[in-house]
Amino acid sequence: MKSDDIMEEEIELMKNGKRLDGRGPGDLRPMSITANVIKNANGSAYMEWGNNRIIAAVYGPSEALPKHTANPDKAVVKCRYMMAPFSSISEHGRPGMNRRAVEISKVTREVFEHAILVDKFPGCEINIYIEILQSDGGTRAAGITCAAVALASSGIPMRDMPYSVSAGNINETVVIDLNMIEDMASDADMPVAILPRNNEVVLLQMDGSFTKEQFDSAMELIRKSGEYISNLQKKALKEPYEKIIDRYA
Amino acid sequence: MSIKMITEEYVSERLKKGIRDEKRGHFDYRKISIKTGTMPNAEGSADVQLGNTRVLVGVKIDIGEPMPDNPGEGTIITSAELLPMASENFEPGPPSPESVEVSRVIDRGIRAAGVVDTKSLGIDEETVWNVYLDIYVLNYDGNIFDAGSLGAVAALLTSKMPKYDNGKVIRDEKMGRLKTNGISTSCTFAKVSGAILLDPNGNEELFAASRLTVSTDENRIRAMQKGLGGYFTQNELDKAIDVSFEKFGALRSVIKESIGD
Amino acid sequence: MRTILVPGELISDKTMHGEGIIVENGKSYASVIGIYDSERQGFIPLESIWSPQQGENVVGVIDEAKLNTYNVNLHSPYKGVIISKYAEGGLSNGDIIEATVRGLDKTGVAVLVRPRVLRGGKLISIKPSKIPRVLGRGNTMIKQISDYTKTSISIGMNGVVWLNGGDIDLATDAIERIQSEAHITGLTEKIGEMLKSNEKR
Missing domain, CATH: 2.40.50.100 (RNA polymerase II/Efflux pump adaptor protein, barrel-sandwich hybrid domain)
Structure with missing residues (x-):
């Protein structure tokens, strides 16, 4: 089968300081989050981030099964990140978990092992499911950002709510939030997740090329964008309750 | 760990009095809503809400080689995912026999009615368009079969063909809609405490002795599947088929409305 | 503020x-x-994971009868256990029970006393954080629902609610509406209106 050759010709990713979709280097794509979208789950959220569309849902804490997976001191976090076979702009994907999905599931789980107060639920498991229904670059960051809202909506206690976003390098310009075309053609891609309260970096991956200075400005851009993303997460959680405030006002 | 919220005794006592959840009659559907085009990266998509059951269907259209026995004709490849987020009782992992059955039953209803004009999918002797139909169960409250087949038909009817140019697929330029011929719908029944119920919800499916899916178009039965360990009598089958034909018009209207037709 | x-x-x-x-x-x-x-x-x-507190009422299902104890599924991170000698007449697998929490044992299992078997009816699952709203101040909300619908209702603080008899569908609708509208003002009155308008039909 022939694959779709999106990147066959050289694409100029940046022109006069503007990116292909008209954004400046520090501009995020438009995004929105809605909490509580899956009725059966303990917590859930739906997120649109550019052309990415993601659902995250949380089950538990419940008894860890099979029993040998249980930890007597804390809850075990289980995470599954998966891409729908119809999610890509190009060809139909293979169903099931590939190596990429296994790795993303693992690093995502590790983000939440730190964020969740796991020692409150010894012997239990917490399941996080992230389904990428439509993808356009940056799905692991969007998945983490969305899952954080799903967890908060479930009432599972966390020390802080992580956000995630990636930074990249386009012709030696540091940019935020790469879309798929930029991701494929850029000189660097660096997804990062942060617990904002103490600026704890809980996910860091990178490939490509950055000078130390570029790395520093990428981190600065990530933190600045993180303020916006964090506020959006908070808004998604608070909005359904805002009427309570009115009642007590 | 999940807990059984309801007993068979409770369901059967209520059915004896003719009572169903949501105050439904035995042959009433729950509220159905379908939104098409929710996933624009896919060539077609539909998001179906049937009571609390929610199913997302995505269609991708790719080039491939024809089946040796059907040169010049494209193929429909159907899969179903019972996502673990949809229910405490769905496990992550490779497709379960249940999900394989769902996809095959939905596939047969669509294929037998010739909903997709597969002959129109031939490009040249070695190249055809293949239609990938993926049924994603997001929230489970019974009757995935009908929710999935409504979504599948709505997604197919709104699917757009990519452009083919010299061995390459160009998706930014669409070449009109996927060629379809008519609509098929399915009606799924569960036999619970001896009663035949259309559109069983999750609690009813928990105690279903047997299950029957009947796919029809306007005039013909197109596919059937009896499931689970119980049985149906001839009279019960006759009734289920009659009801399926009766419901066809209403279900077709729901699909047509969702595709803006 | x-x-x-x-x-x-x-x-x-x-x-x-x-x-x-x-x-x-x-x-x-x-x-x-x-x-x-x-x-x-x-x-x-506003959202929380239930943890057992002494003296609380819970509703669960017996899922294992052992030699000296019964295990209770509480649909929560915590398992319940009833010591056989506190269960007069014995219990069976699948029994729906209401019981009182005495405390947590060393392994984090909720020790339950005064079990009462609830026969017939059904269970529904409600977010534990919404249970206080379902009860209402001084149990006014739940009393209003059972008075109107003639449904027997037992509320477990673990988020499991048992209902039996009367207009069980109306009672279920009312409780689920409280769960989804827990943040709305004047909820007791609104649920009262809902029950009355259904009664007339």
Whole structure:
């Protein structure tokens, strides 16, 4: 089968300081989050981030099964990140978990092992499911950002709510939030997740090329964008309750 | 760990009095809503809400080689995912026999009615368009079969063909809609405490002795599947088929409305 | 002033104690979504995971009868256990029971006493954080529902509710509406109106 050759010709990713979709280097794509979208789950959220569309849902804490997976001191976090076979702009994907999905599931789980107060639920498991229904670059960051809202909506206690976003390098310009075309053609891609309260970096991956200075400005851009993303997460959680405030006002 | 919220005794006592959840009659559907085009990266998509059951269907259209026995004709490849987020009782992992059955039953209803004009999918002797139909169960409250087949038909009817140019697929330029011929719908029944119920919800499916899916178009039965360990009598089958034909018009209207037709 | 806070947000520069609060360097932060009342200096979680408290009523299902104990599925992170000698007449697998929490044992299992078998009917699952609203102040909400519908109702603080008899569908609708509208003002009156308008039909 022939694959779709999106990147066959050289694409100029940046022109006069503007990116292909008209954004400046520090501009995020438009995004929105809605909490509580899956009725059966303990917590859930739906997120649109550019052309990415993601659902995250949380089950538990419940008894860890099979029993040998249980930890007597804390809850075990289980995470599954998966891409729908119809999610890509190009060809139909293979169903099931590939190596990429296994790795993303693992690093995502590790983000939440730190964020969740796991020692409150010894012997239990917490399941996080992230389904990428439509993808356009940056799905692991969007998945983490969305899952954080799903967890908060479930009432599972966390020390802080992580956000995630990636930074990249386009012709030696540091940019935020790469879309798929930029991701494929850029000189660097660096997804990062942060617990904002103490600026704890809980996910860091990178490939490509950055000078130390570029790395520093990428981190600065990530933190600045993180303020916006964090506020959006908070808004998604608070909005359904805002009427309570009115009642007590 | 999940807990059984309801007993068979409770369901059967209520059915004896003719009572169903949501105050439904035995042959009433729950509220159905379908939104098409929710996933624009896919060539077609539909998001179906049937009571609390929610199913997302995505269609991708790719080039491939024809089946040796059907040169010049494209193929429909159907899969179903019972996502673990949809229910405490769905496990992550490779497709379960249940999900394989769902996809095959939905596939047969669509294929037998010739909903997709597969002959129109031939490009040249070695190249055809293949239609990938993926049924994603997001929230489970019974009757995935009908929710999935409504979504599948709505997604197919709104699917757009990519452009083919010299061995390459160009998706930014669409070449009109996927060629379809008519609509098929399915009606799924569960036999619970001896009663035949259309559109069983999750609690009813928990105690279903047997299950029957009947796919029809306007005039013909197109596919059937009896499931689970119980049985149906001839009279019960006759009734289920009659009801399926009766419901066809209403279900077709729901699909047509969702595709803006 | 009442403010909604989400996990990670600062509640107070002082050390506070209570559910949904974590303390770091003497400051208090929310670990769950909740409301902070600055006058009363209290934080009330809006979503939470239930943990058993002594004296609470729970509803669950017997899922294992052992030699000296019964295991109870409480549809929560916590398992329940009933010591056989406290269960007069014995219990069977699948029995729906109501019981009182005596405490947590060393392994984190909820020890339950005074089990009562609930026969017939059905269970529904409600978010434990919404159970206080379902009960209402001084149990007014739940009393109103059972009076109108003639349904017997047992409420477990673990978020499992048992219903039997009467207009069970109306009672279920009312409880589910409380869950989804727990944040609306005048809910007791609104549920009262809903029940009355259904009664007339």
